[in-house]
Amino acid sequence: MTFLVRPPGPLARGQKDESRDPVIRRLKVEHGTGLACSYKHDGFEDIAVVSTSDSEIAVADFQMRGEFFWMRLEGGLLKQVFATQACNMDRNGRSIFRRPEPGPYLWVN
Numbered sequence: 001m002t003f004l005v006r007p008p009g010p011l012a013r014g015q016k017d018e019s020r021d022p023v024i025r026r027l028k029v030e031h032g033t034g035l036a037c038s039y040k041h042d043g044f045e046d047i048a049v050v051s052t053s054d055s056e057i058a059v060a061d062f063q064m065r066g067e068f069f070w071m072r073l074e075g076g077l078l079k080q081v082f083a084t085q086a087c088n089m090d091r092n093g094r095s096i097f098r099r100p101e102p103g104p105y106l107w108v109n
Contacts, residue, residue: 022039022040022041023039023040023041024037024038024039024040025037025038027047027049027059027060028059029057029058029059030058030059031056031057031058031063032051032053032055032056032057032058033051033052033053033055033057034049034050034051034052034053034057034059035049035050035052036048036049036050036059036060038060043074043075044072044073044074044079045072045073045074046070046071046072046073047059047060047062047069047070047071047072047073048068048069048070049062049064049068049069049070050067050068051064051065051066051067051068051069056088061091061092062089062090062091063089063090063091064083064086064088064089064090065086065087065088065089066083066084066085066086066087066088066089066102066105067083067084067085067086067102068083068084068085068086069081069082069083069086069089070082070083077109078091078096078109079108079109080107080108080109081096081097081105081106081107082105082106083104083105083106084104085102085103085104086099086102086103086104086105087099087100087101087102089105
C-alpha cells in the first residue's frame with residue numbers, strides 16, 4: 001500500500017517543527033484478512049484498509065465488509081468515508097452504513 005503525500009509548507013529559516021512531520025504506521029487487522037495503515041498529518045488521521053477476502057474485517061475501531069475503505073478522522077471523529085464494493089461498516093458497534101448488495105459508498109460530514 002502506498003500513500004502519496006504532499007510535504008508540509010515551508011517554515012521560517014532555521015525553524016524545525018517535528019509535529020508537522022507525517023506519521024505512517026501499519027495497523028493490526030484484528031479479524032479477517034487484509035492490509036491496513038494510517039497516516040497522521042495536520043490534525044487528521046487517514047486510515048486505508050484493503051480486504052483480501054469476502055469476509056468481514058476488523059481494524060482499529062472499525063468492522064467492515066467490502067473491498068477497499070478509506071476513512072478520515074479529525075480529533076478522533078469520523079469526517080469522511082470512501083468505500084468500494086462495500087456491504088457494511090460499523091464503528092464501536094454503531095452502524096455507519098449497511099446495504100444488501102456490494103457497491104460504492106461516499107460520506108462526508
